[in-house]
Amino acid sequence: xxxxxxxGGGLVQAGDSLRLSCAASGGTFSxxxxxxxRQAPGKEREFVAGIRRWPSVTYYxxxxxxxxxISRDNTKNTVYLQMxxxxxxxxxVYYCAATFKIADPTTDVYDYWGQGTQVTxxx
Numbered sequence: 031x032x033x034x035x036x037x038g039g040g041l042v043q044a045g046d047s048l049r050l051s052c053a054a055s056g057g058t059f060s061x062x063x064x065x066x067x068r069q070a071p072g073k074e075r076e077f078v079a080g081i082r083r084w085p086s087v088t089y090y091x092x093x094x095x096x097x098x099x100i101s102r103d104n105t106k107n108t109v110y111l112q113m114x115x116x117x118x119x120x121x122x123v124y125y126c127a128a129t130f131k132i133a134d135p136t137t138d139v140y141d142y143w144g145q146g147t148q149v150t151x152x153x
Contacts, residue, residue, distance in 0.1 A: 032057040032142040034126045039147030044118060046151075050111040052126030052144055059107040060084070063135045066100060066111045068122035068149075078124070079111060080135030089136050093119075116151045124149050 038050040050066070065080040079100035080089040088100050099112040109126060124147050127140035 032062070032128055034128060034142055034144035036124065036126045036144040036147040039124060039149045041150045041152065042116060044116060044151055044153050046116055047112070047114045048116065048149060050113065050124055050126075050147060050149075052109045052111075054107045054109070054128060057128070057130070057142075059102075060104040062128045062130055063133075064100075064102060064109040065127045065129075065135055065140055066109075067125045067127060068120075069125070069146075070119075070122040073122075075125070075138075077136050077138075081109065082135060091136075113149070116149075118151045118153045120149060121151050122149060123147065 033055045035053045061083055063082050066078040067075050068078050069075040077091055079098055081100045081102050097115045102109045126144040128142040129140045131139055133139040
């Protein structure tokens with residue numbers, strides 16, 4: 031059973047940066063496609079970024095391209111989401127997700143989810 035634990039959320043001002051981390055355990059991390067999703071109050075959960083297993087091809091939703099960067103460290107079983115130039119509309123609970131399927135990482139194909147970490151951006 032894969033377990034995912036997110037960290038790094040918080041309250042920051044617009045224009046600031048945050049780095050989210052997601053530590054995985056219980057599976058072969060290097061074989062997993064990893065993703066970050068977010069859910070704002072009153073809205074559906076949406077894809078933010080994804081990274082395939084080797085090669086580590088990355089994917090982003092349009093609203094975060096050029097500001098967010100997903101990366102992974104297979105030696106630490108951890109995936110990161112570096113978020114720069116944050117905007118109030120980035121406010122949401124951010125979730126880490128994992129799948130071992132060979133599927134489109136931008137869709138909801140994930141089998142394992144973390145508990146989420148709150149990111150709040152003040153204007």
